[in-house]
Amino acid sequence: MSIVFLILSILSMAAAIAVKVMFVPASDGIDISGAHVFFTIKMPIQDLPITEAQVNSWCVILAVLFLCLFLTTGLKTRNISIRQMVAEWIVEKVTGLVRTNMGEYFEGFAPFIAAILGLSGFSSLSSLLGLFPPTSDINIIAGWAILVFFLITYYKMKAGPWIYLKSFGQPQPLLAPLNIISEVATPISMAFRHYGNVLSGSIISVLIAVGLTKLSNSLFSFLPGAIADFPYLRIGIPAVLSIYFDLFSGCLQAFIFAILTMLYVAGGFPAEEYAARKKRRQERAAAKAARSQTAGKHADN
């Protein structure tokens, strides 16, 4: 049963490759361009383009979903399988990470952080399959960063909108414009950091591939005929760089995006004010209950 989910997970990545092979015009990997636009949907204000990045992103979402289902089908309490061990290890690690970085109150954030880690990591790693990595498109990352921005604002408003507005006047009311700018800069810097790292990696890879092609053409030009045109230097050497740019940088950026999400959400949360407000509310509710009780007694009399 569980193997079906694994096959579906692989199939969803294969679907992304198939879509790329069928609809993206072939290139020799030398032109640097953005995501290929498959088609545009007519919308009232602005047309909505469906790009390679969106399609790949949905394929990665499906792959992660089926992978999670594969890991968690048939859970047992004893005599557990390796799949379940891996699933438990992931859950334990992410819960520990969230607990150490955010504190007890935010423990429910663990699934969200795991989702960010998985999605971002697999998106960056999809470039290993020759796909356009969704994380090198600013639109995808900006969407995640705006989601995180809404989360930060929601948790800052937990202690009441007045305290949230007052926090802009800290430490000086004159500094309010700067505080607003730094508030807006948070999602922008998060989006640019992730997108810039992945995109610069892919651009450098393309430049090195082009350079190696030219170098091998000029080095092996003494060979006769068509054998001289083959880029011998492009065998193996770009793969070494791919270890840094695709594997290390992709996983590191996913981790950093998750850590920054945790730090911003937990750091913006006004814990003391929230506790005071909660206490006040409880006291008011208790007083109200006591009053209604005495009122009820009067009515009985």
Place this chain on the structure above:
Amino acid sequence: MLELAIGIILGGCALGAGCAMIAGIGPGIGEGHAVAKACEAIGRQPECKGDVTSTMLMGCAVAETTGLYALVIAILLIFVAPGRFVDLLMTTIGG
């Protein structure tokens, strides 16, 4: 005349991209300092190597931000701006 104008646009964009990437100096120095301090910390307390390394990577990523802003501007100047500016020139002269 038009060739000269387009040449100035392309050259200006390339020069601007190059100038923007001067900002790469800052993150380089900053990250170097961070890694040096992390090495010192690991030398002093080898047992907390894991914590120091993850914190250092985190700090490096944050210090990289200004460099990445410059990178994004350079990419825009190379891949996006020339086309826009040439279009603008064409609409201005009505060609």
